[in-house]
Amino acid sequence: METRTDYSDDIKTIKRIMEESSRFLSLSGLSGIFSGFLAILGGLFVYFLMMQNGTNLKIEILAVALSVLVLALSGSFYFSIRKARMKGLKVWTPVSRRLLLNLFIPLATGGFFILILYIENQLQLIVPAMLIFYGLSLVSAGKFTYSEIFYLGVAELITGFLAAIFQDFFIWFWIFGFGFLHVIYGLIMYRKYQG
Amino acid sequence: MKTDITGLNKLFENRVRLGIMSILAVNDSCDFNDLKDSLSVTDGNLASHLKALEESDIIRVNKQFIGRKPNTSYSITENGASLFKIHINALENLIKQR
Helix, strand or coil, X not given: CCCHHHHHHHHHHHXXXXXXXXXXXXXXXXXXXXXXHHXXXXXXXXXXXXXXXXXXXXXXXXXXXXXXXXXXXXXXXXXXHHHHHHHCCCCCCHHHHHHHHHHHHHHHHHHHHHHHHHHCCCHHHHHHHHHHHHHHHHHHHHHHECCHHHHHHHHHHHHHHHHHHXXXXXXXXXXXXXXXXXXXXXXXXXHHCCC | CCECCCCCEHHHCXXXXXXXXXXXXXXXXXXXXXXXXXXXXXXXXXXXXXXHHHHXXXXXXXXXXXXXXXXXXXXXXXXXXXXHHHHHHHHXXXXXXX
């Protein structure tokens, strides 16, 4: 006959396995902090470039944006893999595959849409589109990881709509959405989930 | 009926089976290797528990080919989902009762 502690062990095991098999729990708060600071630096650099108003402004801004994107993504992967190792969890699982798929469908859609805006010179809509598609990606990925990601996504969406209304301040909305919100989110996650 | 007086189901008493059920309860389906990795059990051990659950109509087996490789995945049946729910409720009640 099992004792009562065995039963509560059973329940704990069931809950842990359900959680681990349906949510990716190795996202690190450090990714948020790192990407946020990168975005703030990138945003300020673009602001500086606009002040200078050089002849290749459009190309220069694109180069900064792509560098920030690549560095932020690499940082996120690095910190997630590190956290998974520390917690003894696997990184490449059915859940992480679903997470990536649900993240990258809206994100890639946004990327292509923004590319078209860029080619067609509809530049004033680029920052709102970045924030809105990024917000949608997070909302869609939120089902497969910590629920805070969902709320970060909603905050990005709201920032995106505000950026679409107040287009003159696009660089500040960009710094707020990709910089400030990421840092805040990263700090919360880091404290709440120890890593 | 395999349910005892406490409402616990004998089919789920084993740790490996509890693990299998926990995974399948929250995922549409899961293949053999992913189950094996998640639960850290041997092929033979896992296969025998899966067989037992399959024979009691708790889980369903889907065999298919991915490219040229055979792939076996498992999903929970409606019957299995409701029995597992009853089992979890019974566990929770037992803890509360002291």
